Amino acid sequence: MVYMAMLTSIVCALGFAPSVPNPLNPTVPITAQTLGVMLAGGLLGAKRGAGSMLVFLAIVAVGAPVLSGGRGGLSAFVAPTAGYLWSFPLSALMIGFFTERFWNNLTFLKAILINVCGGIILVYAIGSPVLSFVTEMDIRAAFLSNVAYLPGDFMKAVIAAYIAVKMKRMKPIIEQDKTFIA
Structure with a gap:
């Protein structure tokens, strides 16, 4: 539970990092928070990582200003960034x-690939259709607007992979509780 709280707080703290306007879509800024999402999955495993992000969403829902620009509240779940x-x-x-x-043969490159698939492709696959629906933007334009995120998101995937592989060697959180590993 402490690890979940720690990763939840990291994602909250990353919301205070200055966001960068997306030149292809000014309604959805470039933020650092997906780094925390990648770390949650890579350090805590599936159940705890998802649990920590559900706690984060609950914190957003109650109105804590932990999203970029000091946003929070239920309105965030119907905004262009909702997906x-x-x-x-x-x-x-x-x-x-x-x-x-x-886990037993996790390498840096495998961890990067996992973060790219789960932390970039999946996020775009869910976020873009919602963006298109909420803003009435063409779906192709919504997916194309993600191009501006790619360099930063790839750097976040590399950073998260590096940290996950290093933490695995130093203090394997996932390995400590075999009930989370099938």
Whole structure:
């Protein structure tokens, strides 16, 4: 539970990092929070990682200003960024699931690939259709607007992979509780 709280607080803290306007879509800024989502899955595993992101969404729902620009509250769940938020627990679940499956032979490159699939592709796959629906933007334009996120998201995937692999060697959180590994 302490680890879940720690990762939840990291995602909250990353919300205070300055966001960068997306030149292809100014309604959805570039933020650092997906780094925390990738870390949650990669360090905590599927269940705990997803759980920590559900707690984060609950914190947002009660109005804590932990999203970029000091946003929070229920309105965030119907805003243009809603799909990206909704993807956080699923992303952490997917990253954690595959991290657990490859745990015994997890390499830096495998961890990057897991983060790219779960932390970038899945987030875009959920966020873009919601963005399109909420803003009445063409679905292709919504997916194309993600291009501006790619360099930063790839760097976040690399950073999260590096930290997960290093933490595995130092203090394997996932390995400590075999009930989370099938």
